[in-house]
Amino acid sequence: MVKELLAYIRPHRKILVVGGLLSLIGSAAGLAMPLLAKYVVDAFGQDRSMAGPLLWLTVAVLVGAVVSAGGSYLMERTGEGIVLSARRKLVDRMLRLRVADVDRLKPGDLLSRVTGDTTLLRAVLTNGIVESVSAAFMLVGAIVMMAAMDGVLLLVTLLIVVLIGGLVALIMPKIQRAQTHAQEAVGEMGAVLDRALQAYRTVKASGAEEREIAVVGEAAVRARDRGLQVAGWTSLAGVATWMAVQIAFVAVLAVGGARVASGTLDVSSLIAFLLYLFYLVPPIGQLVQGGVQLQQGLAAMKRIKEIENLPAEPADAVTPADGPPIGLTFMDVAFRYGDDRPTVHDGVSFEVPPGGLTALVGPSGAGKSTVFGLLERFYDHQDGLIAIDGRDIREWPLGELRAALGYVEQDAPVLAGTLRENLLFAAQNATEEELRRAIARTRLDDLVDRLPDGLETAVGHRGVLLSGGERQRVAIARALLRRPRLLLLDEATSQLDAVNELRLREVIAEVATETTVLVIAHRLSTVTNADRIVVMEGGRVRAVGTHDELVGGDELYRELAATQFLVS
Numbered sequence: 001m002v003k004e005l006l007a008y009i010r011p012h013r014k015i016l017v018v019g020g021l022l023s024l025i026g027s028a029a030g031l032a033m034p035l036l037a038k039y040v041v042d043a044f045g046q047d048r049s050m051a052g053p054l055l056w057l058t059v060a061v062l063v064g065a066v067v068s069a070g071g072s073y074l075m076e077r078t079g080e081g082i083v084l085s086a087r088r089k090l091v092d093r094m095l096r097l098r099v100a101d102v103d104r105l106k107p108g109d110l111l112s113r114v115t116g117d118t119t120l121l122r123a124v125l126t127n128g129i130v131e132s133v134s135a136a137f138m139l140v141g142a143i144v145m146m147a148a149m150d151g152v153l154l155l156v157t158l159l160i161v162v163l164i165g166g167l168v169a170l171i172m173p174k175i176q177r178a179q180t181h182a183q184e185a186v187g188e189m190g191a192v193l194d195r196a197l198q199a200y201r202t203v204k205a206s207g208a209e210e211r212e213i214a215v216v217g218e219a220a221v222r223a224r225d226r227g228l229q230v231a232g233w234t235s236l237a238g239v240a241t242w243m244a245v246q247i248a249f250v251a252v253l254a255v256g257g258a259r260v261a262s263g264t265l266d267v268s269s270l271i272a273f274l275l276y277l278f279y280l281v282p283p284i285g286q287l288v289q290g291g292v293q294l295q296q297g298l299a300a301m302k303r304i305k306e307i308e309n310l311p312a313e314p315a316d317a318v319t320p321a322d323g324p325p326i327g328l329t330f331m332d333v334a335f336r337y338g339d340d341r342p343t344v345h346d347g348v349s350f351e352v353p354p355g356g357l358t359a360l361v362g363p364s365g366a367g368k369s370t371v372f373g374l375l376e377r378f379y380d381h382q383d384g385l386i387a388i389d390g391r392d393i394r395e396w397p398l399g400e401l402r403a404a405l406g407y408v409e410q411d412a413p414v415l416a417g418t419l420r421e422n423l424l425f426a427a428q429n430a431t432e433e434e435l436r437r438a439i440a441r442t443r444l445d446d447l448v449d450r451l452p453d454g455l456e457t458a459v460g461h462r463g464v465l466l467s468g469g470e471r472q473r474v475a476i477a478r479a480l481l482r483r484p485r486l487l488l489l490d491e492a493t494s495q496l497d498a499v500n501e502l503r504l505r506e507v508i509a510e511v512a513t514e515t516t517v518l519v520i521a522h523r524l525s526t527v528t529n530a531d532r533i534v535v536m537e538g539g540r541v542r543a544v545g546t547h548d549e550l551v552g553g554d555e556l557y558r559e560l561a562a563t564q565f566l567v568s
């Protein structure tokens with residue numbers, strides 16, 4: 001893990017070294033001060049002019065301050081750079097994960113990894129490491145100076161510092177464990193908050209505000225408790241170091257006082273020694289702090305790596321290319337969502353010839369949406385053959401496969417942004433003419449006319465400004481602009497008004513004249529217009545035919561037609 005942490009630093013190492021050097025120079029200037037103070041005191045005692053030593057003292061203060069400030073700015077800059085590259089890498093991986101992996105992850109937790117955990121890297125990589133180096137330098141420097149003052153006093157000091165240092169070293173692993181838990185708790189809080197925000201209306205309609213507030217509140221309390229554990233251990237480490245210095249102070253004062261009295265030590269040396277002793281405080285504190293930050297960084301790194309280590313889909317983005325409609329084949333396809341999950345497809349076989357409208361129908365849970373998930377290769381089937389245009393989908397380069405398909409989800413997501421951005425989402429290079437045509441084909445013209453800023457109108461978070469029927473047509477227009485050779489359309493189950501219903505039917509019928517359309521049908525009008533209907537039940541294909549054939553020959557279909565389809 002430390003190695004991975006260092007990998008983030010490598011690109012910034014030059015500037016980090018410069019910043020580190022500046023900090024060291026600042027520290028060295030600081031280190032010189034007690035010595036210069038000693039000269040001031042000596043000059044005072046020997047009736048010499050204090051001007052020279054005082055001037056040097058002033059110069060040391062100024063140089064120390066300016067150089068330290070420069071060093072710390074460079075450090076912060078590097079820190080921001082490191083956070084940026086960690087975020088970029090993480091986001092890149094997150095958007096390329098396989099759907100099956102994302103199903104298992106919680107969006108709120110993912111968000112906290114990008115926003116929260118990356119920030120923790122900054123502290124460890126800059127302050128943590130560089131300041132620890134400069135603190136170690138200060139520490140060694142102070143000890144050398146103390147040795148020059150008086151060896152006996154140094155021994156007394158070191159004995160105490162080493163004892164307490166051992167204690168702090170024992171506390172560090174506890175801090176890391178507590179810190180990992182604390183960051184996980186923040187992620188969990190993000191996840192429960194996200195759950196409530198995703199279902200905002202349902203929360204309100206269910207009168208569940210209080211409960212959700214309590215759930216998020218509890219997660220926040222857990223995060224606080226974990227944070228308190230970290231704080232507890234950190235304070236203990238802090239107190240231990242503080243105690244070390246205080247005890248050393250008393251011991252040095254006692255031993256040093258005795259040596260001054262016996263004439264083996266100058267008063268000025270004792271004063272300088274005591275000053276150096278207090279010079280030990282910040283570097284020791286910094287080393288402890290650096291240790292804590294390292295633990296935080298390691299915990300954050302672990303959470304970042306958990307995502308980065310997940311497999312990614314190949315990144316072969318392909319611009320959609322025009323082509324004739326294509327057909328598809330399912331042959332004995334077997335699939336389940338996970339080894340411990342029930343079988344969803346249990347030998348599914350059907351064929352869709354190029355062009356025309358094919359409807360998939362069946363009771364809820366029959367595996368219809370799963371057909372789409374497999375065609376888009378969001379998931380990989382375990383057995384059997386799925387071919388598109390006569391070619392096994394495993395042999396299609398992923399980008400090319402997805403470029404050939406248009407996909408409209410049932411709840412037709414519309415993204416925050418303008419209507420134009422939404423329409424061009426899947427085909428950034430579409431021309432104004434193509435855009436206009438797609439709008440006309442999906443009968444969105446009057447919507448565009450009605451909206452205050454036309455295509456440039458912001459449609460709101462998840463398209464709340466549009467009706468369900470409009471959202472579905474926007475999604476269809478978006479898919480059409482990609483010029484799919486096979487359109488996968490999961491029809492909205494929501495009840496549409498007569499106008500929207502009619503428009504949707506016209507749109508589907510018209511699109512089916514130009515490309516292959518496979519629709520998961522929820523409307524009677526769709527199935528009656530379909531060239532063929534595939535009836536699925538319990539993970540198998542039960543019957544294939546036209547509406548009239550199936551009404552006559554398939555009992556389940558007859559029942560579905562009578563009860564399930566939204567009659568138009």
Ligand SMILES: Nc1ncnc2c1ncn2[C@@H]1O[C@H](COP(=O)(O)OP(=O)(O)OP(=O)(O)O)[C@@H](O)[C@H]1O
Pocket residue numbers: 103337341344362363364365366367368369370371
């Ligand atoms: N991402 C998923 N992870 C695990 N199981 C899933 C996932 N998606 C669907 N399933 C399960 O697979 C089965 C078939 O689901 P599918 O969505 O394909 O059915 P469907 O016929 O489209 O149903 P509906 O018409 O209700 O949408 C269901 O039992 C469902 O619980």
